[in-house]
Amino acid sequence: MMGDPLDLLALEDELSAAERETRDRVRALVDEHVRPHVARWFADGVFPLDLVPHLAEAGLLGMHLHGHGCAGRSAVEYGLAMAELEAGDSGIRTFVSVQGSLAMSAIAKHGSTVQQERWLPAMATGDAIGCFALTEPAAGSDPASMTTTATRVGDEWVLSGRKRWIGLASVADVAVVWARASDPADETAAGAGRVRGFLVPTSTPGFVATPIEPKLSLRASLQCDVVLDDVRLPADAILPHHPGLAGPFACLAEARYGIAWGAAGAARDCLDVALRHAGERVQFGRPLAAFQLTQAKLVDMALEVSAAQLLALRIGRLKDAGRLEPHQVSAAKLANVRSAIDVARTARTVLGGDGITLEHSPMRHAANLESVRTYEGTDEVHTLILGRHLTGHQAFR
Structure with a gap:
């Protein structure tokens, strides 16, 4: 069967x-x-x-x-x-x-x-x-250049700075904000200006989140600019463990893992839509699916989807076994999002003029995937992570 x-x-x-x-x-x-x-x-x-x-x-x-x-x-x-x-x-x-x-x-x-x-x-x-406030207007792929500060003043932390492209910030109840912490009374990690995480209830005076509009991608989502204007927090608002950029990077690895799977899902949906349309749409007396050029497109898309699913499943098994390495997550995120964008664009061509309407998903997926391609590490960042793994040379700077 x-x-x-x-x-x-x-x-x-x-x-x-x-x-x-x-x-x-x-x-x-x-x-x-x-x-x-x-x-x-x-x-x-x-x-x-x-x-x-x-x-x-x-x-x-x-x-x-x-x-x-x-x-x-x-x-x-x-x-x-x-x-x-x-x-x-x-x-x-x-x-x-x-x-x-x-x-x-x-x-x-x-x-x-x-x-x-x-x-x-x-x-x-x-x-x-919740939301996760790491990226800044001038610190995207290079979070080490962040300028948001957290200064210890008596029994409080005072946060000041700006964040950008922060998902959910305008509807969040709590923000995980990453900032350079300084404590005049402490000469250790916090006192040295190391990156630390802080839990900021969004109702705190001085925290303002504004949705970024207009957008051509991720329109059924929220990304925001965030202003932190002398936001005062109690001393225990700081996340106590794992200071430094290793803290947010550990979370980014989790998000990148999910993206590798998500992109495969978007690609499969595009293929499904294109295959159904090709079987139903009749031109020149035959369904589109009966034409060689259409079959070539469908086969190319199916191969890309299968490869993306295999890659996602492989890293999933590695993660469950406790063996997943950061460069493997980068490989899956980079490859699967690239493939998904190609599949979405090809699926749109199978749909012809109808493909530009919101009745069908591929062009919406293609637009969304441009954001997915950028966030949680651009193509360039993941390429350099993989290049470092292959050569042993750091090429980010």
């Missing part, structure tokens, strides 16, 4: 029953709550906050974290969920990634027990939303 024609390599056989259940459950959620509405969200530039309870109920917020109400699912299950969410829209996967892989991960990895108990249960249920 013929199986799924999109599963060229029978990858279904590589998944456990639990992994298939997670995938199918998230796919059903996307079919019910995302697909019927996402074109309008994208057209109107709206992030659907009423979707958050559904994501929380499905256990998707911090789903790969353990304890504090988090689902504690495997890396592969998390990846499969990200693929299904991004098959719906990159903006929806971005929400789950910012909430879980960045903000919640930062608190879980670097926070105190009190901080974890204060925020993680509420974030897992969607009752609190």
